[in-house]
Amino acid sequence: MKKIRISGVPEHFNLPWHLAIDDGAFEDRGIELLWCDVPEGTGKMCQLLRDDQTDIAVILTEGIVKDIVAGNQAKIIQKFVDSPLYWGVHVNAGSSFKTLQDLKGTTAAISRYGSGSHLMAYINANEQGWNTSDLKFEVVNNINGAVDALANGSADYFMWEHFMTKPLVDQGIFRRISDCPTPWPCFVIAASDTAIKKHSNLIKHILEVINIYTLDFKYIPSIDRMVSNRYGLETNDVKEWLSITRWSQENISPVIIKNVQQQLFALNILDKILPYDEVVTNL
Template sequence: MSTRKPLRIGYIPEHFSTPLHFASTHHNLSATLIPEPLGTGALTTRLKLPIEDDKAFDVAIGLTEGFVADLGRSKAGGKDAGFGLVGTYVESPLCWAISTGAERDEIKSVQDLKGGKVGVSRIGSGSYVMSYVLADSQGWLEQGQAPFGIEVIGDFAALRKSVRKEKDAKSTDFFMWEHFTTKHFWDNGSIKRIGEIYTPWPSWMIAARDPGDDERLDELFTKLDEGVKHYGKNREEAVQYISTDMHYSKEDAGEWMKTVRFAAETKGVDVKVVEETVKVLRKAGVLDGKAGDGADMIAIERKP
């Protein structure tokens, strides 16, 4: 029996965390689950903290683009990245909604964003990376530079305030966040949706600071796979959890569940997926040609 402490797992406290919750509550996952509302950029920061730091994570479950962007920049800088990709969590793409303040009459469509200012949670976060992907999709990139200013705002609540130009809040023209997390605030009229963009890659992965920690990681993969199975077989329980603990409506929870596909086997990462992600991020100017290849970022490769 191992005497090592339970894994400290960082996760984003949104509806995607439901199978992780089930792994803990129904399948005895031996881990401390720690919410990180600032997103993937904050997850990677905490993965790289000294292990003795109380805020450090052993494992993080976050957005593919945020992990790959951070790993690519670390490889480009010639430094140890501090973590590696070990697993696949969500195989379906993520729908990023593009939102602005409800009273911003001057912004009616994505075309009105060129030359404006985008709010992001952190440099290197998914919201930051996807702003470049959006610019690339619109043909706006020039030498890797996005055609709008980047303003670091913080969490989701702060981003909403920024587009509403609330007093004592930094001002931005738009921000990007997951569709169903944002929908409640379109429905209540505080912000408005002006577009969307999907990730061209599977949306969530698992990263670890010590990929050689076989005993604890193997338990994580086993229990997380059981959590995914529980989620698939107990849809009503999942809707109840999402609509109470996560504060989504039951209707939105049900609609989201039609769009998401969790990995049946979470251990390992497909090198082709990461290589394609790197290609897109290079084209968008998020990574340069010195960034490491996909194989350099993967600590546990998914077997065919």
């Protein structure tokens, strides 16, 4: 049995991986897939790839593209979720902020620099016509840190996935004032160059297995209740999330990679644009 390490956020998007692991689908291929939950998100997973602490990461598209351009020796090996991620823009429920324009010049809570919460703050600011060089950030590590930061005033707003954050909205801890969808497919699967070189055939098997599970995921009987129970979400919210989410079984296209890089370059997040084959590989 060959061991392969994989990392991802402990969120509903990744349930197909856990179902496949629980079913022994990877073991049937001679692979012990060692899943590691990373609540800190994409910035942390980029570091895990750099430090050879994970072989594969299920990671936000913009985050891994930024880090590969910055020197991370890794490649995107497949698109995972084809639909956008809906980033809710959240404030403390008791704050005076009512609209996005109220947040101009305030401080964004982010899990870490290079994370989706960091990069999407730039996308949101650009869409609002703000000067992105004026953005201010407070590193909070994870969603619990964001709750504390918004409560004590060290940060003013926090961008995180709409549905995972909704229980905090329902409980009256956060108030969501808007959504900001990603202008590209939200999740990809990336692997370190070392893992690709050493385990290319095993990784192909891993992709074959997960693609079987994502293809049929929406059609599993009572999948809405399964997601609801596992992630503490309301069933109606899960149904809405399922209706707008599309998993992919294909690699990401050159057009999308070019678009991501061009937008991040225009925001001064990237200092150069790489050719497609330096960001993506086909196994």
